[in-house]
Amino acid sequence: MSAYDLPNKEGHFGPYGGIFVAETLISALEDLRKQYEFYRDDPEFKAEFAYELKHYVGRPSPIYHAKRWSEHLGGAQILLKREDLNHTGAHKINNTIGQALLARRMGKKRVIAETGAGQHGVASATVAARYGMECVVYMGSEDVKRQATNVYRMKLLGATVVPVESGSRTLKDALNEAMRDWVTNVEDTFYIIGTVAGPHPYPMMVRDFQAIIGNEAKVQMQEDFNRQPDALIACVGGGSNAIGLFYPYIDDTNVRLIGVEAAGKGIDTHQHAATLSTGKPGVLHGNRTYLIQDENGQIIETHSISAGLDYPGVGPEHAWLKDCGRAEYVSITDDEALEAFHTLCRYEGIMPALESSHALAYAAKYAPTLSKDKLLLVNLSGRGDKDMATVAQMSGLTL
Amino acid sequence: MSFIKNLLNIFSDQNDAKKINRIATKFAALKSQNRKALIPFITAGDPNPEVTVLLMHQLVQSGADIIELGVPFSDPMADGPTIQRSSERALKHHVSLHDVLHMVSEFRKTDSTTPVVLMGYANPVEALGYAAFAAKAKDCGVDGILIVDYPPEESAEWVQCLEQQEIDAIFLLSPTTPQARIEQVAKMARGYVYYVSLKGVTGASHLDLQDVSAMLAQLRQYIALPIGVGFGIRDGATAKAVAGLADAVVVGSRIIEEIEKSPEAELLGNVGNLIGTLRKAIDEN
Numbered sequence: 001m002s003a004y005d006l007p008n009k010e011g012h013f014g015p016y017g018g019i020f021v022a023e024t025l026i027s028a029l030e031d032l033r034k035q036y037e038f039y040r041d042d043p044e045f046k047a048e049f050a051y052e053l054k055h056y057v058g059r060p061s062p063i064y065h066a067k068r069w070s071e072h073l074g075g076a077q078i079l080l081k082r083e084d085l086n087h088t089g090a091h092k093i094n095n096t097i098g099q100a101l102l103a104r105r106m107g108k109k110r111v112i113a114e115t116g117a118g119q120h121g122v123a124s125a126t127v128a129a130r131y132g133m134e135c136v137v138y139m140g141s142e143d144v145k146r147q148a149t150n151v152y153r154m155k156l157l158g159a160t161v162v163p164v165e166s167g168s169r170t171l172k173d174a175l176n177e178a179m180r181d182w183v184t185n186v187e188d189t190f191y192i193i194g195t196v197a198g199p200h201p202y203p204m205m206v207r208d209f210q211a212i213i214g215n216e217a218k219v220q221m222q223e224d225f226n227r228q229p230d231a232l233i234a235c236v237g238g239g240s241n242a243i244g245l246f247y248p249y250i251d252d253t254n255v256r257l258i259g260v261e262a263a264g265k266g267i268d269t270h271q272h273a274a275t276l277s278t279g280k281p282g283v284l285h286g287n288r289t290y291l292i293q294d295e296n297g298q299i300i301e302t303h304s305i306s307a308g309l310d311y312p313g314v315g316p317e318h319a320w321l322k323d324c325g326r327a328e329y330v331s332i333t334d335d336e337a338l339e340a341f342h343t344l345c346r347y348e349g350i351m352p353a354l355e356s357s358h359a360l361a362y363a364a365k366y367a368p369t370l371s372k373d374k375l376l377l378v379n380l381s382g383r384g385d386k387d388m389a390t391v392a393q394m395s396g397l398t399l
Numbered sequence: 400m401s402f403i404k405n406l407l408n409i410f411s412d413q414n415d416a417k418k419i420n421r422i423a424t425k426f427a428a429l430k431s432q433n434r435k436a437l438i439p440f441i442t443a444g445d446p447n448p449e450v451t452v453l454l455m456h457q458l459v460q461s462g463a464d465i466i467e468l469g470v471p472f473s474d475p476m477a478d479g480p481t482i483q484r485s486s487e488r489a490l491k492h493h494v495s496l497h498d499v500l501h502m503v504s505e506f507r508k509t510d511s512t513t514p515v516v517l518m519g520y521a522n523p524v525e526a527l528g529y530a531a532f533a534a535k536a537k538d539c540g541v542d543g544i545l546i547v548d549y550p551p552e553e554s555a556e557w558v559q560c561l562e563q564q565e566i567d568a569i570f571l572l573s574p575t576t577p578q579a580r581i582e583q584v585a586k587m588a589r590g591y592v593y594y595v596s597l598k599g600v601t602g603a604s605h606l607d608l609q610d611v612s613a614m615l616a617q618l619r620q621y622i623a624l625p626i627g628v629g630f631g632i633r634d635g636a637t638a639k640a641v642a643g644l645a646d647a648v649v650v651g652s653r654i655i656e657e658i659e660k661s662p663e664a665e666l667l668g669n670v671g672n673l674i675g676t677l678r679k680a681i682d683e684n
Binding site: 010018019020021022023024026027028166167172173176179180183184186280281282283284285286288291293295296297298299 | 472473474475476477479480483487490493495496497520521522523524525526527547548549550552553570571572573575576577580595599600
């Protein structure tokens with residue numbers, strides 16, 4: 001079998017990906033692609049990226065053996081890749097640093113970003129402050145209400161948060177609005193997309209920046225456990241933390257890749273965000289991928305307890321990994337994720353993000369079916385402090 | 400009498416559809432009269448599905464040459480707030496691509512000559528399928544289709560389906576389109592080419608006529624088709640100025656604004672007056 005080498009030069013992963021945008025954006029994307037293809041092999045760029053990840057983000061993030069929880073579950077050993085320990089509390093910063101370094105080299109003085117829960121917005125505002133750039137974050141007005149703390153955090157970091165009133169007033173609409181800003185201000189503005197979606201080269205570029213997760217894991221697994229895990233488990237909204245962990249393992253076919261989507265209130269209800277499990281291929285936000293849509297091709301509002309998974313699309317590379325059978329995609333409900341959130345708090349003293357809790361919940365289902373010598377590596381993509389209000393509310397409390 | 404006329408219309412329409420390209424015919428006629436085309440854009444189903452066919456006839460009556468009919472979409476990424484709102488109003492009535500095609504066939508019952516161009520986003524087309532959509536569009540009397548987020552790079556199969564049905568594939572060009580792409584578009588485009596005169600989304604202001612003039616001169620080196628200019632045309636003066644440079648003037652957001660602010664009883668009249676004003680200004684050249 002030949003080594004995995006996608007996307008092709010047109011940005012396609014099989015039938016997925018591509019550049020489905022209006023003519024007004026084509027030259028900006030072409031410029032970005034050329035610049036990225038140059039800098040990704042530039043030793044000076046690579047060295048600066050590595051330096052920032054080490055000294056500013058605090059990498060490498062450790063792999064932690066959740067022994068007490070594994071014992072409680074009574075099956076496979078659960079290992080956690082601790083992206084929650086990164087500066088700003090999630091994997092998002094790996095990507096925003098990479099894109100900000102590229103923006104600086106391209107001479108862009110203004111960065112824009114879309115955000116759902118606010119994690120990518122915070123990570124973008126953080127790097128903009130770090131490198132002295134103006135930052136505008138688009139956020140659905142519904143999310144602005146739900147995520148007041150993160151909105152304030154972005155403001156403290158010097159960013160302008162623009163509430164988006166169009167459409168369903170959530171992440172997808174924030175993305176639409178950020179694209180509109182970019183198209184209007186393309187000369188001085190760099191659009192930092194937060195996940196492995198959007199038009200080529202974004203899915204490839206964001207994946208490459210996030211691949212630090214899987215690359216570190218490969219080395220750490222060998223050092224600490226003298227072997228690679230039997231399966232990798234990660235939550236999938238747009239899918240950046242999952243692809244970051246999976247990508248370096250794609251050619252290691254004895255390692256199972258399991259993506260966990262948000263089943264919300266159940267995939268048989270209309271209130272979920274399980275795109276790969278229930279969606280159909282289509283075109284949105286510049287790429288062809290699976291989408292949650294009605295029979296007329298209109299995009300349907302999604303639901304998840306975790307704002308970071310509440311998105312009707314998914315990265316095109318995940319669509320391809322699903323179709324070609326290399327990765328499997330399962331789903332976890334709000335209730336199951338919430339239970340995993342509480343369990344990890346109690347058994348390991350780690351408060352996971354609700355997004356990551358979906359991956360944990362699947363691990364909790366899967367581990368007991370395996371023998372104790374099996375290793376499951378779960379991407380703990382973010383910490384849960386941001387979710388305390390949501391969790392309290394679900395438990396009938398107000399903070 | 401009118402029954403016979405209708406019957407004749409339908410009969411001749413069926414014959415014409417196989418042979419005559421309404422868009423080319425229209426531009427040829429305008430050229431012989433030394434006039435420029437006025438192409439209004441409306442969103443199908445805005446403010447409600449019942450008014451659309453009446454509005455299309457009103458546009459023609461008031462001086463429109465070609466109608467661009469927007470297919471509403473939940474995520475109109477390339478449009479500004481005005482056209483986004485029109486899409487949202489139409490989607491409140493669940494207007495689907497099927498419904499839009501049905502509106503065109505209704506329009507065709509009494510207008511067999513005015514070209515109709517559908518304009519929209521990829522996903523409703525993906526949901527229906529290229530070949531099925533193109534065939535149905537032909538049956539309903541659609542003359543051209545512009546899918547905003549199908550750039551030439553992603554369009555090979557799509558354009559082939561349109562060609563099989565003899566529907567014109569309309570493409571966009573922008574101020575940032577480099578020469579190599581202009582040549583590429585020149586090869587793929589049919590009907591007319593739509594030059595987006597501004598960076599940004601629909602409904603933006605600031606139209607720089609000198610820039611437009613310079614760019615059109617460059618485009619014409621490669622593109623033999625008529626060139627329409629849109630984005631930023633808000634009144635008679637801008638319409639007249641653009642008509643002095645381009646082959647066609649495309650007006651969208653300004654018309655949608657008129658629809659938005661008109662009480663239902665005055666909607667047709669108000670839009671008609673606006674089109675009349677634009678028509679008059681364009682013909683002053």
